[in-house]
Amino acid sequence: MDHVATRRAAKAETIVLACLRCIARDGYAATSMASIAREAGIDKRLVAYYHGSREHLLDRVVRHVADQLITKLRQAIAGIDDPHEIARIGFNRIWESLTTDRALLVAWLGIKAEAISNPELQEGARYLNDGFRDVIREAWATIESRGFRARMSMERMTLMIVASIQGLVMEWLAYGDTPELAETLVDFQTWIASFAQPAAESPISP
Structure with missing residues (x-):
């Protein structure tokens, strides 16, 4: 895996872990793309960029x-x-x-x-x-x-x-x-x- 791919995988994993923390703290219904982005410290658009839809991210x-x-x-x-x-x-x-x-x-x-x-x-x-x-x-x-x-x-x-x-x-x-x-x-x-x-x-x- 090259450097760019490694960074991309790490960022995607960071978002997954942020989503996990949101679900554990706030519950499934309150976990939005915006709240995940805030938890991960990134722009909301990057959540969609790395994972597509909310449903796809939640499956991950x-x-x-x-x-x-x-x-x-x-x-x-x-x-x-x-x-x-x-x-x-x-x-x-x-x-x-x-x-x-x-x-x-x-x-x-x-x-x-x-x-x-x-x-x-x-x-x-x-x-x-x-x-x-x-x-x-x-x-x-x-x-x-x-x-x-x-x-x-x-x-x-x-x-x-x-x-x-x-x-x-x-x-x-x-x-x-x-x-x-x-x-x-x-x-x-x-x-x-x-x-x-x-x-x-x-x-x-x-």
Whole structure:
């Protein structure tokens, strides 16, 4: 990549990060091209120059958020192949990593909520969900190689884990670190570990 292309990519990334901060601070609806430009410290016309429409920029932000979250998840469970250690050590790493970046979480949940009624954001939201599912499937394939199997179908298990993490994150964003949340996180880890059983036991439930 030549010098001009490198500068262009850096400026485009600066605008993406400015948009992310605006969404986290002001919400999706209040994030305009003008507010993004102010946050980035540039002329409004440059936002359109680098990213075209607001919708295209927001799609880039969705994918940026997705890549960040998926990377955090992969790093948290890297090298762990025991289901109980993934539930205990891996989840602790995931939770610590997620809760150190409040802006990223607020943007993630805000965009997911907006994607329900905005078709232009739905593809990006699916990109994030698919990434989460891929990581869980990869981790489970490693667990199965150790002689375990899931107590339910992969799709059901993945949906339950992803939906539960989203709910726990929303609780943390709203109320912070409470004793009730701490106890729930421990219960959640026990619940995740219970999904695994030795392969010789009963078949997967439908």
